[in-house]
Structure formats: structure tokens, C-alpha cells
Amino acid sequence: MIEFFQNSIDTFNNTHHIIQLCILLxxxxxxxxxxxxxxxxNLRDRLKIKGRIESTYQKKYASDLxxxxxxxxxxxxxxxxxxxxxxxxxxxQNPLKRKIIIKTFLKLRNEISGETADAIQNLxxxxxxxxxxxxxxxxxxxxxxxxxxxxxxxxxxKETHDEIILLINHPKKEVRNEIQKYLVKxxxxxxxxxxxxxxxxxxxxxxxxxxxxxNKFDNPHIPxxxxxxxxxxxxxVSFAIKLAKLYNQFNVKDDIxxxxxxxxxxxxxxxxxVVSHLGIYExxxxxxxxxFNRNLDEQIAFFKMMEDMSTPDxxxxxxxxVNHENFYIRISAMxxxxxxxxxxxxxxxxxxxxxxxxIDNVLTKAS
Amino acid sequence: MNFSKKIVLAEDNxxxxxxxxxKLEKEGYKLLIASNGKEAVDLIENNNPDMIxxxxxxxxxxxxxxxxxxxxxxxxxTPIVVFSSAGQEEMVLNAFxxxxxxxxxxxxxxxxxxxxxxxxxx
Numbered sequence: 001m002i003e004f005f006q007n008s009i010d011t012f013n014n015t016h017h018i019i020q021l022c023i024l025l026x027x028x029x030x031x032x033x034x035x036x037x038x039x040x041x042n043l044r045d046r047l048k049i050k051g052r053i054e055s056t057y058q059k060k061y062a063s064d065l066x067x068x069x070x071x072x073x074x075x076x077x078x079x080x081x082x083x084x085x086x087x088x089x090x091x092x093q094n095p096l097k098r099k100i101i102i103k104t105f106l107k108l109r110n111e112i113s114g115e116t117a118d119a120i121q122n123l124x125x126x127x128x129x130x131x132x133x134x135x136x137x138x139x140x141x142x143x144x145x146x147x148x149x150x151x152x153x154x155x156x157x158k159e160t161h162d163e164i165i166l167l168i169n170h171p172k173k174e175v176r177n178e179i180q181k182y183l184v185k186x187x188x189x190x191x192x193x194x195x196x197x198x199x200x201x202x203x204x205x206x207x208x209x210x211x212x213x214x215n216k217f218d219n220p221h222i223p224x225x226x227x228x229x230x231x232x233x234x235x236x237v238s239f240a241i242k243l244a245k246l247y248n249q250f251n252v253k254d255d256i257x258x259x260x261x262x263x264x265x266x267x268x269x270x271x272x273x274v275v276s277h278l279g280i281y282e283x284x285x286x287x288x289x290x291x292f293n294r295n296l297d298e299q300i301a302f303f304k305m306m307e308d309m310s311t312p313d314x315x316x317x318x319x320x321x322v323n324h325e326n327f328y329i330r331i332s333a334m335x336x337x338x339x340x341x342x343x344x345x346x347x348x349x350x351x352x353x354x355x356x357x358x359i360d361n362v363l364t365k366a367s
Numbered sequence: 368m369n370f371s372k373k374i375v376l377a378e379d380n381x382x383x384x385x386x387x388x389x390k391l392e393k394e395g396y397k398l399l400i401a402s403n404g405k406e407a408v409d410l411i412e413n414n415n416p417d418m419i420x421x422x423x424x425x426x427x428x429x430x431x432x433x434x435x436x437x438x439x440x441x442x443x444x445t446p447i448v449v450f451s452s453a454g455q456e457e458m459v460l461n462a463f464x465x466x467x468x469x470x471x472x473x474x475x476x477x478x479x480x481x482x483x484x485x486x487x488x489x
Binding site for chain 1: 383385473477
């Protein structure tokens with residue numbers, strides 16, 4: 001055996017340097033592969049054990065939760081329930097156990113409503129889990145803050161509002177997004193107050209998410225949108241226009257008219273587009289007066305809006321655009337003329353001098 | 368009196384199943400729990416329950432397949448209450464087309480479920 005190793009070392013020493021390098025690299029690679037395999041096996045075993053521990057604890061906490069809920073016999077907490085509260089409070093001191101307890105509570109709370117859901121929320125307070133979530137809000141890790149806000153949203157904890165609103169301009173988008181959802185889910189339209197102080201831009205996706213949450217609430221109590229329509233933040237203005245349209249806020253017509261002179265062309269176009277939905281007839285003459293000073297997209301938006309807002313008095317004005325160089329303006333102008341002249345004369349007549357359009361009477365009769 | 372009334376519950380959320388088991392047994396019903404559609408079909412075939420409560424989304428066999436099996440293969444007229452989540456409106460319509468009796472949208476109140484069960488089993 002020793003001789004074999006001695007011969008191998010001698011052979012290695014006598015070979016070319018490049019071959020020596022290749023052999024060394026191969027050995028290194030084999031060592032790395034063996035190390036990785038061992039590491040992965042160890043990791044897999046640890047994850048399996050962790051999963052088994054989590055599963056065991058989850059079963060235990062689920063059983064404790066059910067017993068807590070089942071033993072409720074009135075508004076006040078009974079000794080049996082207090083025992084469970086004390087036990088869960090003690091367990092919640094450990095981060096892993098706290099995570100499992102929260103996961104267990106949410107697994108049930110997301111599926112039920114009414115008294116039982118309220119009881120789970122009470123248990124969240126009693127086990128002092130709210131304290132750990134509030135503490136995370138003051139931390140430096142953005143992901144922990146976002147998770148804490150999400151947890152508070154899921155348990156519908158309104159008490160942390162003042163702490164959370166302070167983070168509304170957090171540099172991380174994920175945190176801001178969780179805060180916005182927290183405010184709107186828990187405080188409905190009143191939660192939109194964050195728009196007063198929001199410095200970052202609300203993305204289209206954020207806006208869709210917020211509108212979807214608001215859409216679930218019956219009897220909407222819409223706050224005054226005027227201040228948001230005059231906001232310095234472009235995305236807030238855009239969102240306020242969408243709210244005005246969705247909830248038919250005719251009372252903001254003056255603010256919408258003011259937006260025709262907004263510095264951002266996208267906002268101007270959005271404001272023009274909402275005119276027909278809200279039926280702001282006074283906006284038509286304002287837009288007509290300086291139509292030529294507006295860019296092409298605004299002009300197209302104007303004509304699109306006029307398809308619903310035009311009156312017979314505007315016939316001469318519209319007729320001027322029938323031969324406009326832009327296709328969309330031309331089509332809109334024709335549509336409008338066709339609509340407003342439906343009871344008077346037919347604007348579009350078949351040119352009977354065009355031989356291609358004359359119906360062959362002989363062929364028609366024959367068929 | 369109600370102890371003879373057997374209810375099969377097909378629900379993959381074990382905590383919700385246990386809670387409903389406690390609540391319904393307190394009301395005098397016998398609850399048979401299945402954690403997936405396949406188990407639910409076996410329980411229904413072997414126990415001939417008085418009512419079936421089923422979630423729509425379940426492993427192996429969905430709630431819709433359970434309803435279809437009960438109505439078309441077993442030809443049972445047992446009342447079936449379907450649990451649906453937000454965004455499953457289309458599936459609820461399919462469930463009614465297949466023969467579901469009633470539906471409850473999650474999150475639902477267990478007390479409301481008990482009232483509905485009582486009404487349907489009257």
C-alpha cells in the first residue's frame with residue numbers, strides 16, 4: 001500500500017506541470033463535491049427535523065387553540081382559558097414557537113368570521129403577541145417590519161395605527177405596500193389619509209390592489225378628493241381621479257377642470273377622459289378654447305370624450321376635424337357627427353357617382 | 368335525537384375541521400372528517416350521511432367531483448353545502464349546476480353554519 005502511494009507520488013512528480021495542475025484540480029473538485037453532498041445531506045436532515053418539530057408544535061398549538069375556543073362560556077375569560085393563555089404566552093417567548101403559534105392562529109382565523117374570529121383576536125392580545133409585532137416595527141430589518149405589518153393586518157389590530165403611519169415613506173417599497181394595505185383594509189376610506197403625506201409614487205399595481213380592497217366595502221363613505229387632486233404627487237392625483245370616476249364624485253368637477261392645466265400630460269389626459277363619465281359639460285367649452293395648444297394625445301382624448309358629450313351646437317366645430325390628419329381624431333369626429341345628425345340630415349351619403357358603389361340592378365333582379 | 372344525523376365534512380384545513388367537529392358534536396350531530404376528496408367519497412359511500420359539507424379546493428379529488436359523484440354515481444339526494452373562497456364564484460355556480468344545495472363563502476361564521484345545517488336537516 002505504502003509502495004503504491006510512493007509510486008503514485010513519484011509518477012506525479014515526474015509528470016508535466018500541466019498534468020499535475022489537472023490532477024490537483026480534479027482532486028479539488030472531487031473534494032468540493034463530497035463536501036457539498038455532505039453539507040446538503042446535513043441541511044436536508046436539519047430541515048426535516050425542523051419540519052417535524054414545527055408539525056408537532058403546530059398540532060399541539062392547534063389543539064390548545066381549539067380547547068381555548070371550545071371552553072369559552074361567556075364574555076369573561078375562565079380559569080381553563082387563562083391556563084391556555086399563560087401557556088401560549090410562555091411559549092411565545094421563543095421566536096420559533098411564536099412563529100408557529102401565529103401561523104396556527106392565522107390558519108383558522110383566515111377561514112372563519114364572527115365570534116370565533118373575535119376570540120382568536122382576543123387571544124392574540126392576551127398572549128402579548130401584539131408586543132412582539134410592535135417591537136419589530138421599531139427594528140431596522142425591513143423584511144421583519146413588512147412581516148409585522150402583514151401580521152397586524154391579518155389580526156386586524158387597529159391600535160398600532162399611529163406607529164405604522166410613521167413608516168409610510170419607508171425607503172422599501174414592500175414596507176410601504178404593506179402599510180397601505182393595512183390602512184385601507186382596517187380603516188377603509190379613512191385609511192386613505194396616507195395619501196396626504198405619501199412622498200413616493202403609487203404604482204399602477206398598488207392602485208389596483210387598493211381599489212380592489214375598497215371595492216369590497218359596502219356603503220362607501222368617500223372623503224373629499226379635492227386635496228388629493230391638487231397633490232404634488234402625480235400618482236396620488238392619478239389615484240384620486242380613478243376614485244372620482246369609480247365612485248361618481250361629481251362634486252370634484254372644479255378640481256378636475258383645474259387638472260387640464262397640470263404640468264404632467266398623463267394627468268391632463270386622465271382628467272379629460274373622466275369628464276364624460278362625470279358629465280362635466282362646462283369642461284367642454286374650456287377644452288375647446290385651447291384645443292390647438294394641446295398635444296395630440298390630449299386632442300385624441302378630447303374627441304373620445306366628445307363622443308359622449310357632444311351636442312348639435314358643436315356640429316360645425318366637429319365638422320372641421322372630419323379630414324384631420326390623425327386617424328383616431330377623424331374617426332371620432334365622424335362618429336360624433338353621425339350621432340348628432342341622426343335626426344336631421346345624413347352626414348355620410350353614398351357617392352352615387354362612384355361606379356364601384358352602384359348596385360348592379362340587373363344582377364340583383366336576376367339573382 | 369340528532370345523534371343519528373351523520374354529517375361528512377370534507378376540508379383540508381385540519382384546525383377548521385376540528386373546530387367544526389367540536390361545535391357540531393356539541394349540537395348533537397355526528398361528524399365524519401375527511402381531509403381530501405378521496406376520503407370524503409369513501410366516507411359517503413360507507414356511511415350514507417344525512418348531510419355533506421365540502422370545500423371546493425381539496426387535494427386528489429375536488430369538491431366539485433365529490434358533488435358530481437354523489438349526485439350522478441351514487442344518485443343520493445343528501446343536502447350538500449359547499450365552502451368557497453373569494454374568487455371562486457365560477458366554481459360555486461358549477462357546484463350548483465352539479466347539484467349543491469347551499470354554499471358558504473369563507474371566511475364564514477361557524478354559528479351561521481350550524482343554523483344552516485339545522486334548517487336543511489329539518
